[in-house]
Amino acid sequence: MKKALFLSFAALSSAAAMAQNTAVINQQGKSHDASVVQQGAGNMSVVSQSGAGSSNSVVISQSGAGNVATISQGGTPDGTIEPKNSVTTSQSGEGETIVHQSIDGNSISVYQTGPIPVDRKKKSDKKRPRE
16 A cells, blocks of 8 residues: 555656656856757746857757746847847747847847637627517
8 A cells, every 4th residue: 555655646746746847947158058948738948048159059848838038138239249139939838938138239039839719708699580
């Protein structure tokens, strides 16, 4: 009985851990890449890239119910590299993307799909006049 209880608890713990996806990435400097792939119900990603120079890149792919992606990119031009930060996010589910980029020459691509809205209005039948 103790083994069965322990296995049940372990299975529940791993299922709960999988539903609580979180990724927090902080990078300073130039020419950094960050890639996050999350699948599950509680997705969240927070990426911050800053420092002298730029040419930073973020790619986030999330699928599940509670997607959130917050990306902040910035930098101080160092005179040798033009700022060319890029962000690409792909989300299916509830989806929310917040992107903040400072300095010129940046690009953002956001692709989101969610559940198709269901029309909950009840259709009424046309009443026939009584004869």
